[in-house]
Amino acid sequence: MNDPVKLVLASGSPRRLALLNQAGIEPDLLMPADVDETPERGELPRRLAQRLAEEKGKLVAKRAQEAGMTALVLAADTVVAVGRRILPKPDLVDEAEGCLRLLSGRTHRVYTGLCLVDAKGRSHTRLVETRVRFKRLSRDEINDYLACGEWRGKAGGYAIQGIAGGFVVKLVGSYTNVVGLPLSEAVGLIAGQGYDVRAGWVERAA
Ligand SMILES: Cc1cn([C@H]2C[C@H](O)[C@@H](COP(=O)(O)OP(=O)(O)OP(=O)(O)O)O2)c(=O)[nH]c1=O
Numbered sequence: 001m002n003d004p005v006k007l008v009l010a011s012g013s014p015r016r017l018a019l020l021n022q023a024g025i026e027p028d029l030l031m032p033a034d035v036d037e038t039p040e041r042g043e044l045p046r047r048l049a050q051r052l053a054e055e056k057g058k059l060v061a062k063r064a065q066e067a068g069m070t071a072l073v074l075a076a077d078t079v080v081a082v083g084r085r086i087l088p089k090p091d092l093v094d095e096a097e098g099c100l101r102l103l104s105g106r107t108h109r110v111y112t113g114l115c116l117v118d119a120k121g122r123s124h125t126r127l128v129e130t131r132v133r134f135k136r137l138s139r140d141e142i143n144d145y146l147a148c149g150e151w152r153g154k155a156g157g158y159a160i161q162g163i164a165g166g167f168v169v170k171l172v173g174s175y176t177n178v179v180g181l182p183l184s185e186a187v188g189l190i191a192g193q194g195y196d197v198r199a200g201w202v203e204r205a206a
Helices: 014-022 045-066 093-103 139-148 163-167 175-179 183-191
Strands: 006-009 071-082 107-117 123-134 168-172
Touching: 006 014, 006 045, 014 175, 014 183, 045 071, 045 107, 045 123, 071 093, 071 183, 093 139, 107 175, 107 183, 123 175, 123 183, 139 163, 163 168, 175 183
Parallel strands: 006 071
Antiparallel strands: 071 107, 107 123, 123 168
């Protein structure tokens, strides 16, 4: 008998897990991938999101294989950009303030790269883009937001699923993409490998 396929989410992000669960998908295992997220010289934001998703997926697929697992590994990376400029995932208030000042009154783009590595080690990728426009933020709004701390570790220094949802005046594309996992595309990738959202794994024709 073949080993059952395990669905592995290559992420430490509770939001990515919650989004998958929301769509009825329960990963068997969570294996965060620590990769260097520094952009290459001149690297475009969309290319960075795709490259990092692939690096995370391949790293975890290798670990799963070494552990003797038959696994399907899903990884994602979210990048916020204004034009070609890639915004950081701030840990410091000053960095977050810089992001908010830049985003105030402007349209920016959020890219999420997805990578699904199948049991044979083949990568299936998607790149999803959402355009988001923020209202003009007053000094007080920026200071209040910095004080709330929701920006910490989030691409672009904000979390749309929290207080910063009130900054958004226009959004074109997938909302879940901004939160970190474009659901329709992620579900499509997984379902393409024989996963039935209601029933778990279904037997695939050889
Ligand atoms: C723009 C935005 C980003 N984010 C988050 C999603 C991601 O967790 C994070 C971008 O960083 P990522 O490097 O994509 O992900 P991560 O390091 O948090 O998790 P992992 O690599 O283990 O999967 O920013 C929000 O939660 N809300 C938002 O509105």
